[in-house]
Amino acid sequence: MDAVLLARIQFALTVGFHFLYPPLSIGLAWFIVWVEYRYLTTNQAVYQAMSRFWIHILGLLFAVGVATGITMEFQFGTNWAAYSRFVGDIFGAPLAAEGLFAFFLESSFLGVLLFARRRVSKGVYWLSTLLVAIGSTLSALWIIIANSWQQTPAGYHIVNGRAELTDFWAAAFNPSTLPRYTHTIVASLVAGSFFVAGICAWYLLKKQHVEFARRSLSIALVIGVIFSLLGLFTGHYHAVQVAETQPVKLAAFEGLFETTPGAPMSVFGIPDAAQEVTHFEIGIPKLLSLMVHFDPNAEIVGLKAFPKDEWPPLTLTFYSYHLMIALGMYFIVLTLLALYLHASKRLADSRLVLNLLLYSSFLPLLATQVGWIAAEVGRQPWIVYNELRTVDAISAVVPAEQILATILLFTVVYALLFALTLFLLGRTIRRGPEGGLVSQEVAA
Amino acid sequence: MTLQVIWFILVGVLLTVYAVLDGFDLGVGVLHPFIAKNETERRTLLAAVGPFWDGNEVWLLTGGGALFAAFPALYATVFSGFYLAMMLVLLGLILRVVSIEFRNRVESPRWRAVWDWGFMIGSLLPALLFGVAVGNLVRGVPLSADLDFAGTFLSLLNPYALGAGVLGLAMFVVHGALYITLKTDGPLVKRAWGVAVAAWYVFALLWVVLTIVTALTLPERFGNLMAMPVVWLVPLFTLAAMASTFRALRKQQAGRGFIASAATIVGLMGVFAVSLFPKMLPASNDPALSLTAFNASSSQLTLRIMLIMVAIGLPLVIAYTCYIYRIFGGKVQLSEEGY
Numbered sequence: 001m002d003a004v005l006l007a008r009i010q011f012a013l014t015v016g017f018h019f020l021y022p023p024l025s026i027g028l029a030w031f032i033v034w035v036e037y038r039y040l041t042t043n044q045a046v047y048q049a050m051s052r053f054w055i056h057i058l059g060l061l062f063a064v065g066v067a068t069g070i071t072m073e074f075q076f077g078t079n080w081a082a083y084s085r086f087v088g089d090i091f092g093a094p095l096a097a098e099g100l101f102a103f104f105l106e107s108s109f110l111g112v113l114l115f116a117r118r119r120v121s122k123g124v125y126w127l128s129t130l131l132v133a134i135g136s137t138l139s140a141l142w143i144i145i146a147n148s149w150q151q152t153p154a155g156y157h158i159v160n161g162r163a164e165l166t167d168f169w170a171a172a173f174n175p176s177t178l179p180r181y182t183h184t185i186v187a188s189l190v191a192g193s194f195f196v197a198g199i200c201a202w203y204l205l206k207k208q209h210v211e212f213a214r215r216s217l218s219i220a221l222v223i224g225v226i227f228s229l230l231g232l233f234t235g236h237y238h239a240v241q242v243a244e245t246q247p248v249k250l251a252a253f254e255g256l257f258e259t260t261p262g263a264p265m266s267v268f269g270i271p272d273a274a275q276e277v278t279h280f281e282i283g284i285p286k287l288l289s290l291m292v293h294f295d296p297n298a299e300i301v302g303l304k305a306f307p308k309d310e311w312p313p314l315t316l317t318f319y320s321y322h323l324m325i326a327l328g329m330y331f332i333v334l335t336l337l338a339l340y341l342h343a344s345k346r347l348a349d350s351r352l353v354l355n356l357l358l359y360s361s362f363l364p365l366l367a368t369q370v371g372w373i374a375a376e377v378g379r380q381p382w383i384v385y386n387e388l389r390t391v392d393a394i395s396a397v398v399p400a401e402q403i404l405a406t407i408l409l410f411t412v413v414y415a416l417l418f419a420l421t422l423f424l425l426g427r428t429i430r431r432g433p434e435g436g437l438v439s440q441e442v443a444a
Numbered sequence: 445m446t447l448q449v450i451w452f453i454l455v456g457v458l459l460t461v462y463a464v465l466d467g468f469d470l471g472v473g474v475l476h477p478f479i480a481k482n483e484t485e486r487r488t489l490l491a492a493v494g495p496f497w498d499g500n501e502v503w504l505l506t507g508g509g510a511l512f513a514a515f516p517a518l519y520a521t522v523f524s525g526f527y528l529a530m531m532l533v534l535l536g537l538i539l540r541v542v543s544i545e546f547r548n549r550v551e552s553p554r555w556r557a558v559w560d561w562g563f564m565i566g567s568l569l570p571a572l573l574f575g576v577a578v579g580n581l582v583r584g585v586p587l588s589a590d591l592d593f594a595g596t597f598l599s600l601l602n603p604y605a606l607g608a609g610v611l612g613l614a615m616f617v618v619h620g621a622l623y624i625t626l627k628t629d630g631p632l633v634k635r636a637w638g639v640a641v642a643a644w645y646v647f648a649l650l651w652v653v654l655t656i657v658t659a660l661t662l663p664e665r666f667g668n669l670m671a672m673p674v675v676w677l678v679p680l681f682t683l684a685a686m687a688s689t690f691r692a693l694r695k696q697q698a699g700r701g702f703i704a705s706a707a708t709i710v711g712l713m714g715v716f717a718v719s720l721f722p723k724m725l726p727a728s729n730d731p732a733l734s735l736t737a738f739n740a741s742s743s744q745l746t747l748r749i750m751l752i753m754v755a756i757g758l759p760l761v762i763a764y765t766c767y768i769y770r771i772f773g774g775k776v777q778l779s780e781e782g783y
Contacts, residue, residue: 077523088516099506
């Protein structure tokens with residue numbers, strides 16, 4: 001068995017599963033900040049019921065996020081020791097900073113949200129929702145700083161075979177940090193809003209908890225529209241950066257083999273690395289050049305301009321990227337349509353749109369997953385772009401059988417976790433906002 | 445004092461605060477199926493740690509992150525070398541999180557019983573394995589010329605390390621039991637006193653045995669003590685804290701006992717640190733291969749920037765952590781929201 005492949009599978013499995021939860025938590029946390037703010041200012045009971053219900057769900061999602069997040073911090077050392085030695089001087093600091101500046105804040109004040117509604121004033125309670133949201137959003141910042149440094153390393157030099165920091169700010173805010181961070185946070189808000197909207201659509205379809213659902217939905221749809229649209233801009237900002245700093249990745253996204261002036265934006269195709277051609281290509285003429293360089297005739301560098309052993313795996317990168325874009329467009333259309341119907345008081349009667357919202361609840365998570373796959377697979381064969389190859393980064397001492405054993409272990413544990421989370425989520429949702437959320441009774 | 449020494453101390457401080465804070469959660473977790481006799485008592489114990497365990501665990505994540513950032517070579521060697529042991533700790537921590545969070549979401553007694561044992565095992569694994577890890581670090585492990593671990597998983601489960609594991613477990617049990625006496629009422633408290641005394645005896649016995657074994661087999665761990673007599677204050681402090689814990693147990697003084705057991709943990713971590721310094725992972729096969737605060741560290745720039753981060757971040761963390769402990773001050777009352 002190939003230890004590198006196994007270590008990669010384990011990383012992909014554990015990070016992919018973990019990454020289901022933070023975007024939802026971040027999106028939901030900001031939604032709750034707004035709901036609790038409405039409660040603070042209007043004092044209407046329905047907002048308190050809303051806040052309680054969504055906090056109860058946030059508690060569950062956050063716990064699974066924490067449980068699966070610990071794995072990530074261990075894993076750099078356990079499975080990627082050579083990588084850890086190479087990047088430790090730079091990569092470790094943001095992980096420590098995440099704990100110090102974000103995770104403490106989030107965890108501590110989540111305790112207040114879950115346990116202290118009656119122990120603190122309404123103002124302090126609202127402030128706690130805000131601090132949880134800020135904490136989760138900052139947490140993402142530090143993680144993306146670390147990850148972006150792998151994509152576009154900066155502020156370092158190589159000494160004795162390892163990367164050493166020369167400029168903290170250049171390393172932290174390397175060329176891809178802000179594009180990737182803004183795009184991820186925007187996507188998280190979309191994820192949170194679709195999650196809320198989907199559940200509310202289900203209540204409206206069943207004509208249950210109508211007032212609760214209507215109010216939650218109107219907030220979620222406004223957030224959904226704003227952030228789906230913002231996704232266009234942050235996505236564009238990110239694509240321009242990829243074109244500048246990782247042109248081979250952009251070429252893989254687009255299935256562009258030849259360096260082309262006035263390159264089209266690919267809509268569909270089947271990239272074929274062996275024959276170095278994209279079959280059945282459909283594209284919008286000149287759009288890629290226009291988008292990336294603001295010039296319809298600008299030249300876009302193709303894959304063939306790079307040594308073939310530096311190409312990322314094309315199929316996965318290409319389709320992940322295209323699926324992400326298609327989903328992003330769909331989110332804009334759906335939220336605009338739903339918000340329009342909602343504003344004209346027709347949404348409750350439109351079973352079609354309610355059903356679309358319901359079945360789209362988790363689609364933003366699919367989008368974040370494929371977006372992440374496009375970004376990370378598109379970085380291959382490098383673990384640190386142009387500096388360290390993934391094959392040279394694993395722990396030399398861990399035998400392949402042990403990695404295989406822990407992959408099986410994680411698969412079983414995570415599958416169970418996933419099933420239980422869905423079961424508990426479904427249960428909470430079926431019981432609804434009035435249905436004894438937290439068992440407050442004291443058993444005899 | 446060089447930055448490396450400062451960071452040796454800081455990583456130690458972060459992990460010590462973790463041991464003190466999560467120590468009582470872990471202790472409560474290990475104890476709770478045995479000393480809670482009915483649903484109310486089980487819920488009481490869960491509510492006693494409910495608002496805190498998560499924040500407490502962040503000390504471990506921050507300590508781990510700081511270890512990675514300040515001593516990447518050590519982080520890489522220890523985590524890859526102790527692969528299966530680390531995975532067991534991880535499994536324990538995951539099990540604990542979900543057990544605490546899932547348990548009260550369904551009323552069925554069988555469902556709850558499953559998560560009660562999950563909480564127990566998820567607490568037992570880390571509580572035991574942290575000590576095993578410390579034992580192996582003190583004892584030293586074989587390292588290859590590439591500074592990779594050259595032993596096996598089973599070689600980590602040697603009697604010395606297992607003894608240290610049980611010592612740590614007993615310490616967390618004492619600490620957790622004292623926390624229970626502090627935060628709850630009634631029959632739970634009575635049982636907790638009994639357990640705390642028994643665990644203290646186990647702890648004290650192992651402490652004596654391991655100290656003697658260390659003196660006989662690893663005299664070099666006493667090097668700092670011999671070189672600088674003032675360092676004797678560290679073990680003396682630990683002994684005083686142990687004695688004071690025992691006195692509080694005899695007199696059933698919850699607050700004093702809890703502070704004394706916290707001080708014992710601090711003292712033990714101090715003893716651990718002074719026995720090794722400046723080594724962080726002694727190589728048992730060739731002392732020259734040992735990883736130290738000086739050869740395993742990050743660059744001066746990174747250490748300096750991290751120090752600035754800690755100087756800004758840590759006071760904030762301490763301030764709001766204290767605030768939150770105050771919100772939840774006093775004995776647990778079960779009519780509240782939450783678990």
